[in-house]
Amino acid sequence: MIVIKIGGAAGVDLDAVCGDVAALVKNGQPVILVHGGSAETNALSTQLGHPPRFVTSTAGFTSRYTDRQTLEIFAMVTAGKINTLLVERLQKYGVNAFGLSGVDGRTIVAQRKEAIRIVENGRKLMLREDYTGKIECVNGELLALLVNAGLTPVIAPLAISTDGDALNVDADRAAAMVAGAVKASQLILLTNVPGLLRNFPDESSLIPFISVNDIDGALGFAEGRMKKKVLGASEALAQGVGKVIFADGRLEHPVAAALEGKGTTIA
Amino acid sequence: MIVIKIGGAAGVDLDAVCGDVAALVKNGQPVILVHGGSAETNALSTQLGHPPRFVTSTAGFTSRYTDRQTLEIFAMVTAGKINTLLVERLQKYGVNAFGLSGVDGRTIVAQRKEAIRIVENGRKLMLREDYTGKIECVNGELLALLVNAGLTPVIAPLAISTDGDALNVDADRAAAMVAGAVKASQLILLTNVPGLLRNFPDESSLIPFISVNDIDGALGFAEGRMKKKVLGASEALAQGVGKVIFADGRLEHPVAAALEGKGTTIA
Numbered sequence: 199m200i201v202i203k204i205g206g207a208a209g210v211d212l213d214a215v216c217g218d219v220a221a222l223v224k225n226g227q228p229v230i231l232v233h234g235g236s237a238e239t240n241a242l243s244t245q246l247g248h249p250p251r252f253v254t255s256t257a258g259f260t261s262r263y264t265d266r267q268t269l270e271i272f273a274m275v276t277a278g279k280i281n282t283l284l285v286e287r288l289q290k291y292g293v294n295a296f297g298l299s300g301v302d303g304r305t306i307v308a309q310r311k312e313a314i315r316i317v318e319n320g321r322k323l324m325l326r327e328d329y330t331g332k333i334e335c336v337n338g339e340l341l342a343l344l345v346n347a348g349l350t351p352v353i354a355p356l357a358i359s360t361d362g363d364a365l366n367v368d369a370d371r372a373a374a375m376v377a378g379a380v381k382a383s384q385l386i387l388l389t390n391v392p393g394l395l396r397n398f399p400d401e402s403s404l405i406p407f408i409s410v411n412d413i414d415g416a417l418g419f420a421e422g423r424m425k426k427k428v429l430g431a432s433e434a435l436a437q438g439v440g441k442v443i444f445a446d447g448r449l450e451h452p453v454a455a456a457l458e459g460k461g462t463t464i465a
Numbered sequence: 466m467i468v469i470k471i472g473g474a475a476g477v478d479l480d481a482v483c484g485d486v487a488a489l490v491k492n493g494q495p496v497i498l499v500h501g502g503s504a505e506t507n508a509l510s511t512q513l514g515h516p517p518r519f520v521t522s523t524a525g526f527t528s529r530y531t532d533r534q535t536l537e538i539f540a541m542v543t544a545g546k547i548n549t550l551l552v553e554r555l556q557k558y559g560v561n562a563f564g565l566s567g568v569d570g571r572t573i574v575a576q577r578k579e580a581i582r583i584v585e586n587g588r589k590l591m592l593r594e595d596y597t598g599k600i601e602c603v604n605g606e607l608l609a610l611l612v613n614a615g616l617t618p619v620i621a622p623l624a625i626s627t628d629g630d631a632l633n634v635d636a637d638r639a640a641a642m643v644a645g646a647v648k649a650s651q652l653i654l655l656t657n658v659p660g661l662l663r664n665f666p667d668e669s670s671l672i673p674f675i676s677v678n679d680i681d682g683a684l685g686f687a688e689g690r691m692k693k694k695v696l697g698a699s700e701a702l703a704q705g706v707g708k709v710i711f712a713d714g715r716l717e718h719p720v721a722a723a724l725e726g727k728g729t730t731i732a
Binding site: 245270275276279282295297302347361363 | 556
């Protein structure tokens, strides 16, 4: 099984990704896709008069503050629009794609962060009524059921809490946990950079290979969102995923290139 | 199998429906839910500056004109918001609900109406670039796969064309075709009226029973959207569904009441 995370960042060529996925699936290689939707959620939130609010945790991670209205907008954008249109696009390429979010069948269960500690203007604050979660487990059996029926799952980054609340979860970590649950041979994270860069944003400073023992060192090079990707890679490898590849989604054959060793491989 | 269509009209008590569904599922009675989303699509379309446009076909049926932008809004509202929140609500009631639309896994295949003949201000017109469809088939095996895995499918009214285009389809007819595909014993259509009324809107003129042979006569009493429901009922019965019940979604136990014979039964 290959798990592919498609970033929503500008530049990732969805048609090229779908073409590569179709080639894999036709060759009998099962694929599971995971996508995000942050940028489009920001746009729709702003259009609907409820602009996004980003907060920085005391540990230094930035995330979306997801009140109930934001959660509903996030569900509309990710599970409604991006997921449906990606499934439609894959169907046009002959892939029998099947969209779901982690809420469906409790595929992704997360622990709700009911209160998050943030830093704002140098002050520490507690934010409540947040609908985000940290993924605890992924139902790999349910995903295998779909794959064994000839379907290609396409997963939107929502999860369900043990109390039955829908939650916004980080798509990179969702992809990592999905890859772990299905014991994927490879997890490919497509972004709009060539991989992990030693001197961000200098694309010539690509790090082609990182040993699993050097992940802590690699975290030092990771900027912004790349930190979460490196942490996700670490989690995925710990759960038995063969290797993780950070690859460039802007190439003509982004998935094929990743499988040929372009990008940053962590193994 | 019982298929339940939940109308989006004001008054239908979703918590009461979910409670009744939970009781059925806990008793080993599998259920499939189908929902609409017309009213919320109108509201979001208007908010986004792309107000809804309704057209009347030359045959006298009213439907939403669905250009590409409207299709995307329809997907956001139905597959994204209504579906996710209904699945979440059912999960809170202990039902392992699983949301999908007809696009997923080609569960519902429809023929796209590329051009529709309409009547506007007394003139006949052809409208093109419409993303609506007439359902041709429903993949009952895929739904059975989900049900046999202990899941309760919740279906949003989107379909896919043979060319791979996502399409807006009528939710009542979707429910009827789903019921036919899974050979449901009963199809329950919950609305905000007690059933089919002889003298609409006089609720005391409820018709409790219609024989399948008298459906043409019943069409004469059907007002507006009820016409599509009666046609759907006719299609469902022709496909082997045991009986169709038009029932009141505003009651304390709307599904239980329908199963006890309240509403209009067609058999």
